[in-house]
Amino acid sequence: LARTGAVRVSRRTILKGAAGMAGLAAASGLGAPALAQGRSLRIGSYGGYFENSFKEHVYPKFTEATGIAVESVTQPNSSDWLVTMQNAAQSGTVPADLSLYARDTMIRASRIGGLLAPLQPAAMPRAEGLDPKFLYTADSGLVGVGAMSWFTSMVVNPNVVEAPTSWAEFWDPSTYEASLGISKLYNSHFLDITAATFFDGEATMRSKDGIVAVVEKVAELKGNVALWWSAESQMEQGMKNEDVVGGIYYHDVAGIMAAEGFPIASIFPKEGNPQDYGSWCLAEGSEKAEEAAAFIDFSSDPATQALMSRMIGTAPLLPQAATDLTDEEFAAVSGTPAITPAYEAYLDMGEFIKETWEKMLAAA
Numbered sequence: 355l356a357r358t359g360a361v362r363v364s365r366r367t368i369l370k371g372a373a374g375m376a377g378l379a380a381a382s383g384l385g386a387p388a389l390a391q392g393r394s395l396r397i398g399s400y401g402g403y404f405e406n407s408f409k410e411h412v413y414p415k416f417t418e419a420t421g422i423a424v425e426s427v428t429q430p431n432s433s434d435w436l437v438t439m440q441n442a443a444q445s446g447t448v449p450a451d452l453s454l455y456a457r458d459t460m461i462r463a464s465r466i467g468g469l470l471a472p473l474q475p476a477a478m479p480r481a482e483g484l485d486p487k488f489l490y491t492a493d494s495g496l497v498g499v500g501a502m503s504w505f506t507s508m509v510v511n512p513n514v515v516e517a518p519t520s521w522a523e524f525w526d527p528s529t530y531e532a533s534l535g536i537s538k539l540y541n542s543h544f545l546d547i548t549a550a551t552f553f554d555g556e557a558t559m560r561s562k563d564g565i566v567a568v569v570e571k572v573a574e575l576k577g578n579v580a581l582w583w584s585a586e587s588q589m590e591q592g593m594k595n596e597d598v599v600g601g602i603y604y605h606d607v608a609g610i611m612a613a614e615g616f617p618i619a620s621i622f623p624k625e626g627n628p629q630d631y632g633s634w635c636l637a638e639g640s641e642k643a644e645e646a647a648a649f650i651d652f653s654s655d656p657a658t659q660a661l662m663s664r665m666i667g668t669a670p671l672l673p674q675a676a677t678d679l680t681d682e683e684f685a686a687v688s689g690t691p692a693i694t695p696a697y698e699a700y701l702d703m704g705e706f707i708k709e710t711w712e713k714m715l716a717a718a
Contacts, residue, residue, distance in 0.1 A: 393422045393645055394423040394642075395422055395423070395452060395642050395646060395649055396424075396426075396427050396448075396449075396450045396452070397424055397425070397451070397453075398449070398450035399428075399429060399454050400429055400430075400431070404666065405426060407666045411666070412662065416649055419652060420648050420649075420652065422649070424649075429450070431456075432458075432460075433459060435453060439469055443639065447639075449637075450637060452634050452642075452646045453634075453635055454633070454634065454635075455498060455632065456630070457490070457630070457631060457697050460633050460635060461698065461701055462701060463635070464493075464494075464498075469638055470492070470635050471638045471640060471643065472492075472495035472497055473647065473650065475496055477648070477651070478647045481499045481650060481651065481654040484654055484671045484672065485500075487694065488500025488633070488671045497635060498634065498635050499650050499654065500634075501631070501634050501653055502659070502666070502668035502669065502671065503629050503631035503669040503688075504605070504631070504687075505604070505605040505606075505628065505669060505687075506543050506602060506603070506604060506605070506627060506628045507602070507603065507604070507622065507689070508521060508602065509600060509601060509602070509608045509618055510599060510600040510618075510619055511618060511619075512617060512618075512619040513617045515600060518600075518621060519624055520623050521547050521623050522552070524575060530578040532579075533580050534580060534581070534598055534599075534600050535579070535580065535583055535588075535589045535592045535593070535601030536601050537584070537602055540707055540711035540712065541700050543602075543628035543630075543693070543695055545559065545565075546559070546694075546696055547693060548568050549564075549568045550625045550626065550693045552571050553568060556696045556699075559696035560696070560698070562703065565707055569710045569711055573717070576714075581598050581601070582715065583601075589601065589602075590607070590611065593617070593618050594611075596617070603618075605620045605627065605689070606667045606668075608620040622689035622690060626691035626692050627689065627693060628692070628694075628695055629692035629693065630695065631671065634646075634653060654671075656670075656676045656677045659672050660678055660679050663684075663686075663688075664683060667686075669687045670687070670688060674688070
């Protein structure tokens with residue numbers, strides 16, 4: 355489920371702020387900057403709290419380490435930003451040198467062509483430490499490097515039900531009849547969850563027959579669903595009111611709610627939870643390839659990944675052991691295992707998936 359950045363001020367922002375800022379320079383391994391007068395970089399990121407957190411906590415550290423000044427550019431969601439970048443390319447302008455793209459939008463941009471410039475892996479050695487699934491290569495070469503991630507997760511009311519060990523338990527009417535909250539959106543990753551739980555995961559979503567089989571399995575769950583939510587606030591309220599006792603929600607927000615005293619627990623069952631992520635992509639036509647590589651390298655550093663977890667509430671793209679995040683800090687933003695969404699299927703067969711899903715929801 356695509357998100358446009360953090361929507362609430364994370365408790366980690368309040369509790370871990372001092373720890374996040376202290377020690378970044380020491381842990382980053384980045385030496386004193388060789389100041390180059392006039393070097394700058396325009397970086398696009400989702401607006402509001404998310405962008406402000408980057409401006410306050412991340413960009414100053416990058417400038418301190420490299421001497422490269424950052425001009426922050428406010429992006430809308432990835433799909434709208436893609437249209438902006440297409441229009442800009444046609445007029446020969448570059449709104450931002452480096453932008454955040456969701457995985458599906460990045461694939462679309464690479465297929466359109468002329469929008470993403472290839473990156474130079476040798477200039478960003480720290481990116482090699484990321485899981486290879488966060489490095490996206492198109493025909494022109496490496497065009498996307500993971501920036502940060504977030505999880506959609508299983509949530510339950512721990513005062514009412516025991517923590518499930520598998521998503522399959524949600525299909526049990528003796529425990530969950532008319533008591534679940536599931537996202538109404540076809541691309542909210544509940545299909546990915548179902549495919550990972552009962553089928554062959556992403557591979558099953560590559561054919562229409564596989565998609566139909568997964569949707570039919572979700573249909574078996576309908577009697578257990580009390581709320582098909584389309585806005586975060588609906589699920590949040592449903593859990594607070596105990597109108598629902600389990601379902602699908604955001605891992606980070608569930609943690610914030612739990613810290614505020616509400617009966618909600620975010621669970622990583624044996625199949626895992628869907629992990630989405632944003633990528634740094636260099637705009638075709640940008641003259642700042644060297645500066646962009648420096649920022650991506652900085653962003654990929656374990657200390658920067660940990661800083662973003664503490665200050666922005668995003669999950670690192672590295673194993674916990676590679677960072678200095680405590681068990682509590684890591685659990686607040688991440689977990690294992692992870693379910694990889696069927697990104698290509700949603701692009702190539704999106705209309706079919708949407709129609710099949712909505713027909714299932716509409717059926718009696």
